[in-house]
Amino acid sequence: MFVYSDNAATTKMSKTAMDTMFSMLEEVYGNPSSLHTAGQTARERLEEARKTVADCLNADEREIYFTSGGSEADNQAIISAAKAGERKGKKHIISTKIEHHAVLHTLERLEKQGFEVTLLDVGRDGIVKVPDLEAAIRPDTALVTVMFANNEIGTIQPVAEIGNICRSKGIIFHTDAVQAAGHLHIDVKAMNIDMLSLSAHKFHGPKGVGALYARKGTALTSIIDGGAQERGKRAGTENVPAIVSMAAAFKEACGNIDKNAGYVIAMRDRLIAGLEKIPHSVVNGDRENRLPNNVNMCFEGIEGESLLLMLDAKGIEASSGSACTSGSLDPSHVLLALGLPHEVAHGSLRLSLSEYNTPEEMDYIIEKVPGIIEYLRNMSPVWEELESGRREHFID
Amino acid sequence: MLYSEKVMDHFQNPRNVGKMEDADGVGEVGNAKCGDIMKMYIKVDDEGIISDVKFNTFGCGSAIATSSIATEMIMGKRIEEALTLSNKAVVEALDGLPANKLHCSVLAEEAVKAAVKDYYDKRGIAYDEKLFAPGGGSCCETPLDDCELRPEDIHIKPARQ
Secondary structure (H helix, E strand, C coil), X not given: CCEECECCCCCCCCHHHHHHHHHHHHHCCCCCCCCCHHHHHHHHHHHHHHHHHHHHHCCCHHHEEEECCHHHHXXXXXXXXXXXXXXXXXXXXXXXXXXXXXXXXXXXXXXXXXXXXXXXXXXXXXXXXXXXXXXXXXXXXXXXXXXXXXXXXXXXXXXXHHHHHHHHHXXXXXXXXXXXXXCECCCCCCCCCCEEEEEHHHCCXXXXXXXXXXXXXXXXXXXXXXCCCHHHCCCCCCCHHHHHHHHHHHHHHHHCHHHHHHHHHHHHHHHHHHHCCCCCEEECCCCCCECCCEEEEEECCCCHHHHHHHHHHCCEECECCCHHHHCCCCCCHHHHHCCCCHHHHCCEEEEECCCCCCHHHHHHHHHHHHHHHHHHHHCCHHHHHHHHCCXXXXXX | CCCCHHHHHHHHCCCCECCCCCCCEEEEEEEHHHCEEEEEEEEECCCCEEEEEEXXXXXXXXXXXXXXXXXXXXXXXXXXXXXXXXXXXXXXXXXXXXXXXXXXXXXXXXXXXXXXXXXXXXXXXXXXXXXXXXXXCCXXXXXXXXXXXXXXXXXXXXXXX
């Protein structure tokens, strides 16, 4: 059996998205900036896509800027809010310890430029505490950026509450909604969101395309200079086929949020129930306020990369927050923020599902994982220490 | 694939995996915090030849593969010969390792040395301390920059990407 369960990394394109992309590539090749008919046809399709994306977020189409993806949107949103704050002498930014690196690394860069950044802790449940956020707000706070839902542990953050607080204090609120868009209901007006980033390939659209929502009146700084595309805020000929395909995928995903969530949550919970039976395992992140598709667990005494390689050999494709898979020497900053010790964080497994998965696939995963864990534990000196009592179990 | 076929073979079919109750020398290196620990057991006969080797490893695919091939490389060898096993030889025998995994080969070399040192200590055999100078070890404490082997030092078939 082959099970693709790494949908938080990327998703397979939907038939709708692919058909749209193919027909665009074939038929609509004009440059939207050209005055001739081919160009204007492309322009029309581009603006239709903008309206579609705006409608899914309850935004106005003039508030949507197309980007190369979530990372670019995050960068532009944060840099824009920082520059706007700086002009008013506000150089303090609030974010969280569990943000994506597209946010964290942008903030690090701003710190070097003299901005002060407060990164909020999260609880053991992986959720930001609103009172902590309120306490961190200062007169010079220019921006609050808190992700909508976490990419590793799937926890959904109290976005509407944060939006409300920020709006009442006149602070710009940005949310990285890359994992949430197309999977959770988003209403930028009701949630008082000033800026929002999304990426097409997380909801069965193409890679390399995304969007930034910026509420009317929010000053945007261009980070790619050149032509006057995207109302002068993002130079470069628009990736029209990808943008139109993204809009089709987004519309499809948003129209099926409840239906997909019901189906995917049932699989998620089935998977968690099955894998939780493995001794000394733990589910990372809150079980309720959680993306429908996210399973993230730690298994004591093993290392995640070897688990992934063994799962791959069985046809199961997943992800881990171990150092070996992160390309750094430390395990996932998100798992560490939950208070997990390094050695436990190394033994993490993320399975992220989609509506293309089946309950049978969940049973297959449940059948294969315990044997692999047992095999790896049997050759693990850490497990030997845990079992002999020389090392204390962190997970009961 | 991130790893060479050799690495995958040793990861998927590790040689000499297990524990040894009556080992003559046991060496453990690495740190669970960093995500890799290797434990090497050796049995040494009266002639000073390594007659059996076993290993247990907590770590990534390359940590398991380097442990496995290191056991093969010292099996049946004289103890002095085992001490000459270098991390570079381990990397070469595996047809290369990705740059960020080179520290695993250092761990394998050190696990062998630690087992031999334990054997010397248990038998009361005198040895030159310099042979067991603390080396690279687990690279979360000793960043790759300090490892003996640099990616540019390797002029062998690279791991397939």
